[in-house]
Amino acid sequence: MLSQASAQALARLRAYTPPPTQWYNCPLTRRAAVLILLFPDRHGELKVVLTMRASTLRSYAGQVALPGGKADRTNESPWDTARREAYEEIGLPTTDAKLPPGFRVEHLCEMPVNLAKTELGVRPCVAFLCPSAPSSSPSSSTETDKNSPASPADVEETIIPRLDPKEVAAVFTAPFHNFLRKTWDSSRGTTGPVQKDGRPEKWYRGSWVDWNESRWRMHNFYVPRPPSSPSQLRTNASQSRNPSTPASPSDKPLPAPQGDDPRPEPAAFDDLSAFRVFGMTARILVDAARVAYGEEPEFEHNSNYGDEDMIGKLLTMGRLSEVRAKGEVLTNEVLKEASKM
Numbered sequence: 311m312l313s314q315a316s317a318q319a320l321a322r323l324r325a326y327t328p329p330p331t332q333w334y335n336c337p338l339t340r341r342a343a344v345l346i347l348l349f350p351d352r353h354g355e356l357k358v359v360l361t362m363r364a365s366t367l368r369s370y371a372g373q374v375a376l377p378g379g380k381a382d383r384t385n386e387s388p389w390d391t392a393r394r395e396a397y398e399e400i401g402l403p404t405t406d407a408k409l410p411p412g413f414r415v416e417h418l419c420e421m422p423v424n425l426a427k428t429e430l431g432v433r434p435c436v437a438f439l440c441p442s443a444p445s446s447s448p449s450s451s452t453e454t455d456k457n458s459p460a461s462p463a464d465v466e467e468t469i470i471p472r473l474d475p476k477e478v479a480a481v482f483t484a485p486f487h488n489f490l491r492k493t494w495d496s497s498r499g500t501t502g503p504v505q506k507d508g509r510p511e512k513w514y515r516g517s518w519v520d521w522n523e524s525r526w527r528m529h530n531f532y533v534p535r536p537p538s539s540p541s542q543l544r545t546n547a548s549q550s551r552n553p554s555t556p557a558s559p560s561d562k563p564l565p566a567p568q569g570d571d572p573r574p575e576p577a578a579f580d581d582l583s584a585f586r587v588f589g590m591t592a593r594i595l596v597d598a599a600r601v602a603y604g605e606e607p608e609f610e611h612n613s614n615y616g617d618e619d620m621i622g623k624l625l626t627m628g629r630l631s632e633v634r635a636k637g638e639v640l641t642n643e644v645l646k647e648a649s650k651m
Contacts, residue, residue, distance in 0.1 A: 313354035315487070319602035320348075320356075323418040323436050326601050332621040333388060333423050333433045337632040342430045343391040344378030344591075346598050347402070347415075348486055349439040349465040353498055356486040356602075357466070358595065359439075360533070361399060361478040362585065372479070374533075374587045376594065377402070380430070388433035389417055400473045400481050410468055414442050421598055422616025424590055429630050429640050431621055434594045436602075440465060475546035482543045482585060484533045488513065489595045492608040494534070503532040503584035511584055516609055520642065527611045529592035532584040623648040 312320070333341060347359040363375050377396040386394075393415075396402040406414045421434040441464055466483075473481045488495055494502035494513040503511035515530040536542035587595065596607060597615050624630050627648055629640075 311354055312350055315603065316350060316354055316356045318604075319486075320418065320438055322604055323438075323598075323602050326419040328420055328422050328615075329618060331420075331423055331433065332618050332625065333431050335625055336431045336621070336630055338381055338384050339632055339634075340429060340431055340630045341381040341388075341391070341433075342379060342426070343381065343388040343395070343433040343435055344376035344594065345392040345396045345402075346376060346421075346434055346436045346594070347396065347439055348418075348437065349469070349483075351466050351485075355498070357483045358486045358489075359400070359470075359473065359481065359483055360585070360587065360591075361475070362480040362482075363478055373589070373591075374585050375478075375591050376434070377478075378432070388420055389435050392433075392435040392437075399475070399477045401476060402473060410472070412442050413439070413465070413469060415439050419601075421594065421601070422618050423621060424594060425617035425621055425624075425640075426590060427640055429624075429634065429638075431630070432590065432594075434598060436598055439469060470542075471544070473544060475544055478546060480543060480545045480585075482533065482536060484531075484587070486595075486599055487603060489531065489592075489599045490603060490605060490607045501534060503534045506583050514609055518610070527609075529588060529596060529609075529611070531587040531592055531595075533587060534584055535582055620645065620648060623651045626651055 345359075348356045349359070351357050359377065361375055361377055363373050377399045378392055379395040379398070381388075381391045382394070393402070393404050397404050402415075403409050409415070416438040418436040418438055421436065423431045423433050426432055470481075470483065475481050485495060492514045494500075496502060502513060505511045511532045513532055515532075517528055518525045519528050520526070596611060600606060600615075621630070624644075629644065629648070
């Protein structure tokens, strides 16, 4: 069964209503969506599916990300985009009928759009992957029966091994609630992240940077690399040998955070002892966890969700056009101009 905290988290996500979105006002070339795919582990706690992007990709190569990508059609919703991209990247079927019998994917909610440095509007879509509840008569069925998985361990052991990497170097998972914590939760017997030399690694590192004429908290999480078993880590052999090193720990056009996290990324996938979740991906996970668990992080953070207001202002001033002008870069100067509108 789901833990009480997980059941309550799913209920909050189902009840969440995001503010009006600018996603549909963006040109097709500026629309993107990612999938926050949650599932219960054997203890009934929620985990989230993450990927390491392939070294051959033109943007964010070798970085940890949520499954997702750009919209294909103007009539494609964020949910449709996220599901299609998740199929292309990790093999998650787009319909429940193609999942193993008895499993389903529930669309819980969508989060406010985030603005990427490539001037994309990224819409996070939250979903729950679980076994379907046993059928029962209406008189004996309850809301808890309908929404609680029959066997949480089945998801991790039956579905996750089927998520074969296609366009990414690896597929792995992380505890969802931990994205509100400063330290790794070892209460389930799992060890925390370690450095290459075997010394303990901090789960969370963060720093403040200048963004949009204000201070923005940039998060860095270090997920312990799981053993290379089908249920915990699936790798794409053609991509796992040499992912490129990220140039910056942020998806935004900012200098790398200093002080808290000055160390460079490892250069080779096989040398990684922990997967680093940072930039926009980290921000999206923190915000989704805030909604789900109804609590604020143990570390410093920005209180707003997404960038809907800024995207609206950029659209008003003529930015985020269908075709990106040569040399066009989203800078603090551009954001400063937009903030005055």
